[in-house]
Amino acid sequence: MKVNTAEIVISAASKKQYPSALIPEIALAGRSNVGKSSFINKLIQRKNLARTSSRPGKTQTLNFYIINDQFHFVDVPGYGYAKVSKTERAKWGEMMDEYFSEREQLRATALIVDIRHEPTDEDCMMYDFLKHYELPVMIVATKLDKIKKSQQQKQIRLIKETLQMDEEDPFIPFSAETGEGKEAAWRTILEFIR
Ligand code: GDP
Numbered sequence: 001m002k003v004n005t006a007e008i009v010i011s012a013a014s015k016k017q018y019p020s021a022l023i024p025e026i027a028l029a030g031r032s033n034v035g036k037s038s039f040i041n042k043l044i045q046r047k048n049l050a051r052t053s054s055r056p057g058k059t060q061t062l063n064f065y066i067i068n069d070q071f072h073f074v075d076v077p078g079y080g081y082a083k084v085s086k087t088e089r090a091k092w093g094e095m096m097d098e099y100f101s102e103r104e105q106l107r108a109t110a111l112i113v114d115i116r117h118e119p120t121d122e123d124c125m126m127y128d129f130l131k132h133y134e135l136p137v138m139i140v141a142t143k144l145d146k147i148k149k150s151q152q153q154k155q156i157r158l159i160k161e162t163l164q165m166d167e168e169d170p171f172i173p174f175s176a177e178t179g180e181g182k183e184a185a186w187r188t189i190l191e192f193i194r
Helices: 036-044 086-102 121-132 149-163 182-193
Strands: 006-012 025-030 062-067 071-075 106-114 137-142 171-173
Touching: 025 036, 025 121, 025 182, 036 062, 036 071, 036 106, 036 137, 036 182, 086 106, 086 121, 106 121, 106 182, 121 137, 121 149, 137 149, 137 182, 149 171, 171 182
Parallel strands: 025 071, 025 106, 106 137, 137 171
Antiparallel strands: 006 062, 062 071
């Protein structure tokens, strides 16, 4: 996939700020620091369009990027910070409900997990949440370069089992460092948006 243009459209704090264009959307979700921004930046070949290592406590927004004037990537705020307040957590939940339960343009969500670790309870909750709304999910297991080749299959099995993942959901081992999995990720995304 050749990305000619990739621009931020808006950082939306609420529904009324979502773009009105009826173009397909792919949401990207994952716990904070998992490598979500690096995944987006690697796919669109920009160093820093999506912010990396966003800190907690900042305003939580859904960031809409338009790619090749063709579809949106929607960067969902990372979850899993131990230190966020109850109020912030509740706000995050409302934001998720508002977007995922109603957004007609949404074609699929890429749930980003770390291939080195067993998915957290919050990863499982996010997966179940998407399934609850009957939304298509692709799993991206990132930081592939950080494990030995001989461990890959074991880690993939662990992730699938812990999430109780549907076998038909696409599963993509990925590295933002080496670019491994990039073509597979694009193929899957293009299938969802066509
Ligand atoms: P986000 O908070 O989910 O957006 O995470 P970031 O994209 O900011 O990544 C968090 C940290 O992990 C950064 O230091 C990245 O450089 C690093 N990182 C992300 N993806 C990879 C990867 O595939 N391989 C390696 N080795 N490091 C990665």
